[in-house]
Amino acid sequence: MSEVKSEISSKEVEFAELVLGLSSAALHYLGQGHGGDVKSKSKETNMVLARQNIDIIRMLKVKTTGNLSTEESKMVDAVLTDLMIKFHQLKGE
DSSP states (O other): HHHHHHHHSSSOOOOHHHHHHHHHHHHHHBOOOOGGOOOOSSOOOOOOHHHHHHHHHHHHHHHHHTTTTTHHHHHHHHHHHHHHHHHHHHHHH
């Protein structure tokens, strides 16, 4: 058991991995399949959870202002822009 714990704790989670994981979850809730395939607006979408993941990324952006590298900052902006476009398109706005 301690072997498993040491394997898990030996790898630091990178900020980009956290943001991309949240982004992946948001895309899933928006009904995005592998390769960007859009599923029909059905039970496979959950706009509330998609919005929650987007809001968490937005919060992380605000809370980490001034502490991110240029690349991390650009990545967060690009992820948020992409997710918000997809969110609003699916919502029909």
